[in-house]
Amino acid sequence: MQRRRVGTSGLVVSALALGTMTWSRDTGADEAGAQLDAFLSAGGTLLDTAASYADGGSEALIGTMLGGTISRSDVQICTKAGIRRTESGGVIDASRDTLLDTLDASLSRMGTDHVDLWLVHAFDPxxxxxxxxxxxxxxxxSGRARYVGVSNHPGWATARIAALAGRPAISASQMEYSLVQRGIEREVLPAVDALGMGVLAWSPLGRGVLTGKYRDAIPADSRAASEHLSGFVAPYMDERSASIVDAVVTAAQGLGVHPIEIALAWTLRQRSVSAAVVGARTSEQLRPSLDAxxxxxxxxxxxxxxxxxxPPxxxxxxR
Known part of the structure; x- marks a missing residue:
């Protein structure tokens, strides 16, 4: 698998990152292990997780794997902090105490003394x-993180925090980016280009819509049919997205490949994209992403x- 530099930093990662948002919740230990084996066999290195994924369950499952047959030196870990759990739900909190407490808890769950990339999960006004x-x-x-960055920050906030940073520099911006969501092209991409940051594109398959599986119906085992993920997919179940999906499927048929390969190949050729974060429910679903x-x-x-x-x-x- 191709390896790419994250912006102008010294961090080099695999072109695909394995997303673990559903690990320990929708994806059990055995299936997660099969995904990781396939990913590592394809030359992947970067695991993407967050303290808030499955209330820490994703990180805990990664920790179990690292305590078993997977060596820490075989993987790079990107995790995120800045969403604090309360009785009423998650609250964005990028204060110093919350961030550092969350990082320490993440390291404990994963059984490691450092992460390779640590991101502020969301913009805190x-x-x-x-x-x-x-x-x-x-x-x-302190050595707990090798590189740092931000996630889900608007362009002006990305530019501000990067401009104010001394050492360490802000190396990465993790943002949603796909054929159905190109909003970062307006201001975030120009900002990261100017400031030497790299983009980690999350949901490059348009939250699953670009796979083409929703063209005729909603599969019973899909995210769109899931009680806790249907709202995540809903924004792209519209006419505009449908026309884009049709174009992707047509291109896939013409080239004799899976629509996933078309969607991912498009994202990976965009400027500033260091890696595309792909997640799957099963290792079989992960295969077309690796083929891309x-x-x-x-x-x-x-x-x-x-x-x-x-995008408009x-x-x-x-002007």
Whole structure:
């Protein structure tokens, strides 16, 4: 599997990251292990998780694997902090104490003394940015994190925290990016390009919609049919997305590949994308994502997909 540098930092990761959002909740230990084996066999290295995934269950399952047959040196771990659990649900909190307490709990669950990349999970409009930056500095200086970054931050907030950072630098921005969600092209991508950051694209398959499995009906075992994930998929069950999915399926049929391969190949060819984060319920579902790495998307198809999925851009980005 191709390895890519994350922005201008020294961090080099596999072009695909294995997403673990559903691990320990919808994906059990045996199936998660099969996914990880397939991923590592394909040359993948980067595992993406978060303290909030399954209330820490995802990290705990990773810890179980690292305590078994998987060596810590075989994987790179990206985790996230900044969503604090309360009785009424998750609350965004990027304060220093919450971030560092969460990081320590993550390290304990995974049975490791460091993570390779640590991200602020979401933009916090309340916590002082200087305090958030201090937490990132402490994490790196103490050796608990090798590199740091942000996730789900708007363009101006990404630029602000990166500009204010001294050492360590903000190396990565993890953002949703796919053919059905190209919003980061307006301001986030120009910001990360200018500041030397790399993008980790989450949900490059449009929350599963770009697989084409929802074209005719909603499969009973799919995320869209799940009580806790149906709302996650719903934003892309619209006419605009349907037209994009049709184009992806047509391209896949023409090239004799799976729609997943088309969607992923498109994302991986976009500027600043260091890795695409892919998740699957089963190892069999993961296979087309791994196959996408060998697909060279023809320029004519890429341009057609660009056109049909182009996001609306106006003032001030375009005049």
């Amino acid at each position: 309340v916590a002082p940015v200087e305090e958030t930056l201090h937490a990132l500095e402490i994490a790196v200086n 790495l060998s697909l060279e998307l023809p320029d004519s198809i890429a341009e057609a997909l660009d056109e049909i999925s182009a 851009i106006g003032y001030p980005e375009r």
